[in-house]
Amino acid sequence: MILELDCGNSFIKWRVLAADASRIICAGVVGSDAELMLALNEESLNVTACRLVSVRTDAETQLLVGLINERFGVECACAQPVIELAGVRNGYEQYQQLGLDRWLALVGAYLHAGKACLVLDLGTAVTADYVSADGEHLGGYICPGVPLMRNQLRTHTRRIRYSDDTAERAQQKNGPGRTTAEAVERGCSLMLQGFVATQLELASEYLGDTFVVFLTGGDAVVAVDMAPGAIIAPDLVFKGLAAACPLS
Ligand SMILES: Nc1ncnc2c1ncn2[C@@H]1O[C@H](COP(=O)(O)OP(=O)(O)OP(=O)(O)O)[C@@H](O)[C@H]1O
Numbered sequence: 001m002i003l004e005l006d007c008g009n010s011f012i013k014w015r016v017l018a019a020d021a022s023r024i025i026c027a028g029v030v031g032s033d034a035e036l037m038l039a040l041n042e043e044s045l046n047v048t049a050c051r052l053v054s055v056r057t058d059a060e061t062q063l064l065v066g067l068i069n070e071r072f073g074v075e076c077a078c079a080q081p082v083i084e085l086a087g088v089r090n091g092y093e094q095y096q097q098l099g100l101d102r103w104l105a106l107v108g109a110y111l112h113a114g115k116a117c118l119v120l121d122l123g124t125a126v127t128a129d130y131v132s133a134d135g136e137h138l139g140g141y142i143c144p145g146v147p148l149m150r151n152q153l154r155t156h157t158r159r160i161r162y163s164d165d166t167a168e169r170a171q172q173k174n175g176p177g178r179t180t181a182e183a184v185e186r187g188c189s190l191m192l193q194g195f196v197a198t199q200l201e202l203a204s205e206y207l208g209d210t211f212v213v214f215l216t217g218g219d220a221v222v223a224v225d226m227a228p229g230a231i232i233a234p235d236l237v238f239k240g241l242a243a244a245c246p247l248s
């Protein structure tokens with residue numbers, strides 16, 4: 001079995017594939033290394049290979065690599081920054097500085113589409129990346145996602161306080177908020193939608209008429225209605241990871 005890990009700033013997304021990568025055996029999202037090891041221990045797994053991508057510090061990543069090695073006796077293949085992969089060229093002035101999750105997502109997208117693509121990752125951070133029809137990464141954008149916007153408001157004000165339940169109820173509609181929770185939740189959601197709308201406009205400008213939009217990340221649902229024809233691809237990073245760390 002192949003263990004795959006996407007180690008982000010907030011969550012570790014994990015999944016286990018059959019040895020021939022033909023199907024997903026189990027998968028999950030956890031908040032910490034310890035939670036990951038607990039989740040993996042709950043399954044009876046025969047892990048024979050591991051590949052991972054991390055945007056954490058090298059020290060944090062090595063800690064996790066050590067835990068995996070201890071538990072399963074396998075070395076993790078870690079995705080590394082490269083200038084070119086699977087027909088895509090990294091567009092950063094310093095290719096090492098492009099977040100590896102962004103890089104693998106856009107490689108995964110181009111492998112899937114084979115033409116120009118706009119990759120929108122709507123998670124803790126929101127990112128947009130542009131790939132031209134011939135595989136040139138043109139660069140992208142980074143901004144705070146809904147969880148960060150919401151937390152900034154909570155942290156820097158005294159009267160914005162409400163529960164997660166209230167937040168969830170407030171998100172059902174988009175009209176002007178009549179409670180604090182509604183005003184904040186709908187406001188942040190509109191910020192995100194405004195960002196997505198602008199990205200779609202820019203994409204026509206930079207990518208021409210024919211491009212494929214990929215939506216990924218926890219808040220992808222907020223944007224589906226705005227991008228008809230967009231491909232919802234929760235596993236884009238894993239697609240790119242398989243290309244970055246082939247097992248044979
Ligand atoms: N406590 C949780 N348990 C399980 N799933 C969760 C939990 N919190 C969030 N999720 C789900 O996990 C996924 C997190 O993905 P998302 O793309 O938003 O990650 P992210 O916030 O960008 O994380 P990172 O910065 O760690 O990559 C979402 O699909 C979300 O619904």
Ligand SMILES: CC(C)(CO)[C@@H](O)C(=O)NCCC(=O)O
Pocket residue numbers: 008009055097098099100101102125127142
């Ligand atoms: C932007 C995030 C935080 C998104 O997860 C990650 O890709 C990252 O840490 N990137 C490094 C900075 C950059 O991509 O320019």
Ligand SMILES: [K+]
Pocket residue numbers: 008101121123217
């Ligand atoms: K992410």
